[in-house]
Amino acid sequence: xxxWNMLTLVGADRPGIVSRVTRALYEVGCHLGExxxxxxxxxxxIMLMVRGERSGQExxxxxxxxxxxxxxxxxxxxVHGGLHQHLVPNFQVRVTGADRAGIVAEVTGILAxxxxxxxxxxxxxxxxxxxxxxxxxxxxxxxETLETLESALSPLVEQGVSVDVSPVDLLIx
Amino acid sequence: MAILEILKLPDPRLKQVSAPVxxxxxxxxxxxxxxxxxxxxxxxxxxxxxxxxGRFQRIVIVDVSGRPKTPNHGYLVLVNPEIVHWEGYxxxxxxxxxxxxxxxxxxxxxxxxxxxRDPDGxxxxxxxxxxxxxxxxxxxxxxxxxxxxxxxxxxxxxxxRRKVYKI
Numbered sequence: 001x002x003x004w005n006m007l008t009l010v011g012a013d014r015p016g017i018v019s020r021v022t023r024a025l026y027e028v029g030c031h032l033g034e035x036x037x038x039x040x041x042x043x044x045x046i047m048l049m050v051r052g053e054r055s056g057q058e059x060x061x062x063x064x065x066x067x068x069x070x071x072x073x074x075x076x077x078x079v080h081g082g083l084h085q086h087l088v089p090n091f092q093v094r095v096t097g098a099d100r101a102g103i104v105a106e107v108t109g110i111l112a113x114x115x116x117x118x119x120x121x122x123x124x125x126x127x128x129x130x131x132x133x134x135x136x137x138x139x140x141x142x143x144e145t146l147e148t149l150e151s152a153l154s155p156l157v158e159q160g161v162s163v164d165v166s167p168v169d170l171l172i173x
Numbered sequence: 174m175a176i177l178e179i180l181k182l183p184d185p186r187l188k189q190v191s192a193p194v195x196x197x198x199x200x201x202x203x204x205x206x207x208x209x210x211x212x213x214x215x216x217x218x219x220x221x222x223x224x225x226x227g228r229f230q231r232i233v234i235v236d237v238s239g240r241p242k243t244p245n246h247g248y249l250v251l252v253n254p255e256i257v258h259w260e261g262y263x264x265x266x267x268x269x270x271x272x273x274x275x276x277x278x279x280x281x282x283x284x285x286x287x288x289x290r291d292p293d294g295x296x297x298x299x300x301x302x303x304x305x306x307x308x309x310x311x312x313x314x315x316x317x318x319x320x321x322x323x324x325x326x327x328x329x330x331x332x333x334r335r336k337v338y339k340i
Contacts, residue, residue: 084274086274168265169265173220173235173270173308173311
């Protein structure tokens with residue numbers, strides 16, 4: 001049984017959002033867990049683990065003044081799990097190619113068929129409007145070998161997509 | 174043989190700068206044996222530094238020989254080590270006995286040259302690369318009160334998108 005909630009906030013980006021949101025959460029007695037904030041296409045986005053005595057509705061109510069003022073949309077879900085459940089990735093997959101529909105589905109479809117569990121994925125569109133370049137970076141865990149993953153992804157390489165798989169070497173010192 | 178207690182974040186002593194070893198005696202060598210026992214006692218650590226067990230002297234142990242296909246110099250005890258040359262840079266994922274339940278990406282030099290003494294006070298010089306060089310940099314940071322969390326880089330850092338070529 002977990003008492004965590006996953007709070008998602010999306011809106012136009014501007015300085016000070018994290019500060020205002022976390023201040024409001026602190027003032028209603030919330031504790032924060034793991035969080036991931038990133039700017040996507042000029043938008044502010046955050047997913048944030050939140051825990052406290054208050055109900056989900058009370059948390060959202062406490063955020064309303066801030067989210068109304070800053071134009072944020074808020075969403076809250078109770079979640080299972082909690083802190084201290086990190087998995088360490090053992091592979092990194094970098095993908096670069098001319099942007100076209102389907103790249104992500106093709107790459108991740110191949111990875112999924114080998115039991116690859118994606119733990120982090122970031123993607124971006126670089127280049128310019130005429131010649132957009134899709135760049136994706138995946139980290140995750142897979143029980144198969146580097147060579148197996150490379151050969152599974154090789155059909156994409158033949159189509160002109162650059163796919164590089166490398167081991168993530170964890171060092172404990 | 175003794176397993177020493179490992180200092181863990183946020184213990185402020187981990188931020189302390191360690192002093193050079195001046196006496197290369199049996200007491201020092203007995204401590205190093207305990208430090209090695211401590212390294213081997215926990216999760217698979219490839220290195221440990223004296224300040225991690227509360228002894229603020231410039232002593233580290235590095236041993237990456239258990240890892241397949243990794244160039245290495247075996248079991249190394251470095252006393253008063255000093256990196257005299259760095260080259261290249263790469264991102265790698267690190268964790269630490271003093272920072273449980275967290276790993277992060279850190280930029281380190283890919284090869285280096287090192288001057289050091291051994292537990293008997295003799296001088297040595299090593300050239301190392303890759304994983305072993307990374308382990309040495311991680312451990313030497315401890316001697317200056319730095320943890321890998323002080324060097325973690327963003328997941329989105331653009332180094333990911335570059336390949337590093339050796340010149």
